[in-house]
Amino acid sequence: MNAIQETEKLLSTLSRAEKAQLLQWIVRDLGDAFPGIETQSGVAGGEPCIVRTRIPVWVLEQARRLGVTEADLLRSYPGLRAEDLANAWGYVRSHRDEIDRQIRENEDA
Secondary structure, three states: HHHHHHHHHHHHOOOOHHHHHHHHHHHHOOOOOOOEEOOOOOHHOOEEOOOOOOOOOOHHHHHHHHHOOHHHHHHHHOOOOHHHHHHHHHHHHHHHHHHHHHHHHHHOO
């Protein structure tokens, strides 16, 4: 039995109030989720990357700060889509300190 099936079975045993509590927890947990951005421990040092790629968000932001246009980024990274850049910029807005730190760490490397 996979985790989804186990969860479905468990849900059938919960009261409506318990389900509501669980739903609130799930919404809070997903509140920091950004579509198109993923963090995996074994990919790019665990830094947030564009899905389907190994392109860290900080790399795109650093390029943007250096004056690289979105069109240039899309040409430089053929697997990248305009939607990916929009997702990256949203992530940067919400995680400015994290991205700034990653840029500094990688400039020093």
